[in-house]
Amino acid sequence: MLDRLVRKLAHGAALSENDHACLSHIVRHARIVEPQQRLVDEGDANQRVLVMLEGWAYRSKLLASGERLITDLILPGDISHVLTNLLGYADHSVTTLTSGIMAEIHPAEIEVALECSLGLRRALRWSSLQTDSILRQALINNGRRLAATRIAHLICEVRARLHAVEVSVEESFAWPLTQDELGDVTAMTKVHVNRSLRVLRENGLILLQQRRMHVPDAGRLAAFCDFTPDYLHLGYNSAEVRRSEMRASTMEMQAAVRQRVD
């Protein structure tokens, strides 16, 4: 059951047997969660740390006007609300998208585990840095790219993150977001999401049907939106290699797509 979590953290630090034991101990009280279940409410004086063992969720914030934005997706293996026991209250809400398995950790247990395990300290610091990096990437995506590219980039990111915790994403994968929710992630209206999905579909880049995302050619999609997985800090030993490989293939792809678009 810890599979996703362990695989995820392994990208950040080598975990010893002792580290694994600590990890198992703190997430031993996992429970089933329902889709569309509010786990944390903005403003809660809530001190729990959530670990998503299976399933999707998201963090969101509201404006006074009622407008909403989903700031980040929580995928299997992700830790939500990390170490939030140091803040007085939650600055965002957390809601599930699918049913799933979630562990809730009491702050005191987190403290103990961190004291016991160097590997865990490393892994959680890494996880926190990855979160930052993903947020920064979202900022530049939403701020500086056109709608279709923004969506394409999100799809590539989710694919890469799922792949990193060994969820199969070969030809297609589960995509629980409605178009409305997708708009809340990419900072646009559902109408424009619909328009942009059509563009992607008409270019043969994706097919979204019955909550499944089909990506016939992941390389072409990545080229279309200029996606490079560096910022996810996965497989960090081979980062150099993958980066140069990626650049080479990206150039080819871009040329191909440019031809097609003209």
Add this chain to the structure above:
Amino acid sequence: MLDRLVRKLAHGAALSENDHACLSHIVRHARIVEPQQRLVDEGDANQRVLVMLEGWAYRSKLLASGERLITDLILPGDISHVLTNLLGYADHSVTTLTSGIMAEIHPAEIEVALECSLGLRRALRWSSLQTDSILRQALINNGRRLAATRIAHLICEVRARLHAVEVSVEESFAWPLTQDELGDVTAMTKVHVNRSLRVLRENGLILLQQRRMHVPDAGRLAAFCDFTPDYLHLGYNSAEVRRSEMRASTMEMQAAVRQRVD
């Protein structure tokens, strides 16, 4: 010289004398930096941690198209690139805006300091959570608000953050950003920044002159953009911290620490 840094971290955790000593030790090699000096380059295999003791800087990312976005501002007392030694390379650039004083910390020293000081571990975790929170707020601002409001909100945030480290922001304060740079922060073009600043000026909300930001009525500006400083997690509740300190000193915890020492 550590003034800003200490004041900032004090918002996150109570620091003992020992903690202060650790802090002084790791930032002892501070140096002067120039305006517009590139400190870290996207892609660098750089492992330093930067602490901005005085002056402003920013983190930015580039797209392949050459477009730029400033993902966050680094203000006096802020720690840049926290614990980045766990990542293989920098996922963003860091550039100074003003001259200032900066300390560069070697990863090994960070590790030692963190092992030595519980207060510092707390403070850095808090700082990291605050960074996340600021990034999420930026996402919803840039994604869901109109230009003038976005800019107004940024001004309110900077005011609050400067105030938190005891930089005077009474009637006016230094504002080193050009309109072009401001556009890179708020995800718009410099032309539109100019238009929006005019709106704010004509409404008597701000006056930006010679790189000084004048805010005649901070309350009115905050009301205009619906700014609430909660998400900055400043003004920390001392009762709350005392409570978590008590938790930290449970038997469990002491046992854990003893184990670690062996």
Add this chain to the structure above:
DNA sequence: GTAGCTCGCCAACATATGTGAGGGCCAAAT
């Protein structure tokens, strides 16, 4: 069955923001 709901889909129109160009001011360089 039918009513009511959510969700995907689409079209016509409205508008916030981007683009490209240019003028004025001022300090630094020549």
Add this chain to the structure above:
DNA sequence: ATTTGGCCCTCACATATGTTGGCGAGCTAC
């Protein structure tokens, strides 16, 4: 004295995205 370059400012026009409203397919409740 002149030039250069950065920055602020503005206009006219272009366009990406928002808004409103509508249609139909599927699902559930009754």
